Amino acid sequence: MKNSFLTITFLLLTVFCSYISLAQTEKEIAPPYNIKTISFLQSDRNVIPIFKLGEGFQLQFDDLFANEANYYYEIIHCDYNWNPTAIPKNEYLEGFDNQRIQDYTNSFNTLQIYSHYKLSIPNQFTQQLRISGNYIIKVLDENKEVVFSRKFILCEDLVTVPMQVKRARTVDNIEMKHNLDFTIKSNTITFQNPLKNIKVLLLQNGQLNSGIKNISPQYTIGNDLIYKYDSETQFWAGNEFLFFENKDIRSASNNVARIDSKTPIYGSYLYTSAARANFPYSFTQDVNGNFVVNNLNSANNEIEADYAWVYFSLSAPTFRLNKNIYVTGMFNNYTLSPEYKMEYNPKKAIYEKAILIKQGFANFEYKVADEKGAIDYENTIDGNFYQTENEYTILVYYRESIDRYDRVVGKGMANSINIIN
Numbered sequence: 001m002k003n004s005f006l007t008i009t010f011l012l013l014t015v016f017c018s019y020i021s022l023a024q025t026e027k028e029i030a031p032p033y034n035i036k037t038i039s040f041l042q043s044d045r046n047v048i049p050i051f052k053l054g055e056g057f058q059l060q061f062d063d064l065f066a067n068e069a070n071y072y073y074e075i076i077h078c079d080y081n082w083n084p085t086a087i088p089k090n091e092y093l094e095g096f097d098n099q100r101i102q103d104y105t106n107s108f109n110t111l112q113i114y115s116h117y118k119l120s121i122p123n124q125f126t127q128q129l130r131i132s133g134n135y136i137i138k139v140l141d142e143n144k145e146v147v148f149s150r151k152f153i154l155c156e157d158l159v160t161v162p163m164q165v166k167r168a169r170t171v172d173n174i175e176m177k178h179n180l181d182f183t184i185k186s187n188t189i190t191f192q193n194p195l196k197n198i199k200v201l202l203l204q205n206g207q208l209n210s211g212i213k214n215i216s217p218q219y220t221i222g223n224d225l226i227y228k229y230d231s232e233t234q235f236w237a238g239n240e241f242l243f244f245e246n247k248d249i250r251s252a253s254n255n256v257a258r259i260d261s262k263t264p265i266y267g268s269y270l271y272t273s274a275a276r277a278n279f280p281y282s283f284t285q286d287v288n289g290n291f292v293v294n295n296l297n298s299a300n301n302e303i304e305a306d307y308a309w310v311y312f313s314l315s316a317p318t319f320r321l322n323k324n325i326y327v328t329g330m331f332n333n334y335t336l337s338p339e340y341k342m343e344y345n346p347k348k349a350i351y352e353k354a355i356l357i358k359q360g361f362a363n364f365e366y367k368v369a370d371e372k373g374a375i376d377y378e379n380t381i382d383g384n385f386y387q388t389e390n391e392y393t394i395l396v397y398y399r400e401s402i403d404r405y406d407r408v409v410g411k412g413m414a415n416s417i418n419i420i421n
Helices: 002-022
Strands: 035-042 050-052 057-063 072-078 093-095 103-106 115-121 126-129 133-140 146-155 163-167 177-184 198-204 219-221 224-227 234-236 242-245 256-260 267-270 291-293 307-315 324-328 343-345 350-358 360-369 391-398 407-415
Touching (some): 057 133, 057 146, 163 407, 177 198, 177 391, 177 407, 324 350
Antiparallel strands (some): 035 057, 057 115, 072 133, 093 126, 103 115, 198 391, 219 224, 242 360, 291 360, 307 350, 391 407
16 A cells, blocks of 8 residues: 555656656757857848748758768747647647758868758658747757757737837936837737737847746727837847958958968957947947858858858946956857857957857847846947837737637837837
C-alpha cells in the first residue's frame, strides 16, 4: 500500500514538473560566436519577423566554422506572454519540423570562410503554419542542443488599427517621448468582453523584446475599442540610428575613416561618434535599425559578401553611470552580450569595440544597460528627441473564452514623421 502511494505521488510530481517545464516562458537564445548574420527575409530583403498568416519567408544565417555542420529546426507556438501553448503540434503545423536544414552553400572568394544556411517556410517538410500567433523557431545541432532561437509572429487581417503618433501628454517628457493613440475596429469580430479577450503589443521599430504590453481599452464606442492614454502608451523617442557602409571593404566609404588591410580579415575603422544627447536634434536618413548585406563586386551577396572587423569608437565624456554601453542593431538582434559591450580606453578617453560584421550597409545605435540587461532609455547616449523618425507597430491579440490560444487578428502601423501635438 505504501509503495503504491509513493508510486502515485511520484507520477503526479512527474506530470506536474512536465507541465511547469512546458509553461516556461520562451526567450530568444543568443547564438554562439561562430553563428552570424541571422535574419528573416521576404523578397530577398531583411524584414521584421511579423508576417501575414499564409505568407512565405526565410530564415538565413552563416556558420564561420564552414564545416557544413548539420542543423535542425523546431517551431513552437506560444501565447501572448511567449509561453508554449498546449495545443498539439499537428494543429498549428502541417507536416513536420525537427528536420535537417538542407539548403546550405559555402562562401566563395572570401577571406573569412563560412557556410550559409537557408530555411524556407513553407518547405517540403513543413507545408504550412495553420494558425496565427506568437512563434519561436529554434535551430538545433546534431545533438539536438539549441544553437539559437528567434521569435516571429503570424497575424490575420480581421481588425483595423487606425493610429496616430503624438508628442507626450506629460509635460516633463513632451520633448523626449512619443505617445500612441489608436482604435481597434472590426466588421468581423464582435468584442463581447474586450477587457478579458483583447490584448495589444506596441512595438518601436519592430523590437519584439522591448514592446509595451497589457494595455486595456480605455473605453468603447459601439464595437470600437479606444486607447487614448497619457502615459501608458508612451515610448522614449531616442535619436536617429547611426550607420556605416563598407560594400567595398578595400576602400573607405560612408562613415568609414580608414581600412586596415594588413590583417587576415580586413578592418573597417569608423569615425569616432560623439554622444549626441547634449546636441540639438539633427535629421539623418536611416532605415530604423535594419541592415543590408552587399558586396559591390559580387554576383551573389549571400555567399560572396565577406566579413570585416568593424571598429566602433564613441566619445562620451559626460557619461558617468555605472552601466554598460552596447553596440546594437538588427544586425545582432539588439543583443546585449559581452560580444557587443564597449570597453573604455583611458589613453584615448573613448569607448571602443571591434565587431565582426558581414559587409554592406548597417544601422546601429549605442544602448545603455545594467548588468542584468535592463535598458536605460532615459539616459541614452544619443538623447531623446520628439522629432526622431520611428516606425510603430501595434499587434492585436484576441482570445475567446472557448479558445485555446491567442490569435493575432490584425496590426496597425504609423510613423512619427507624421507626429502631431
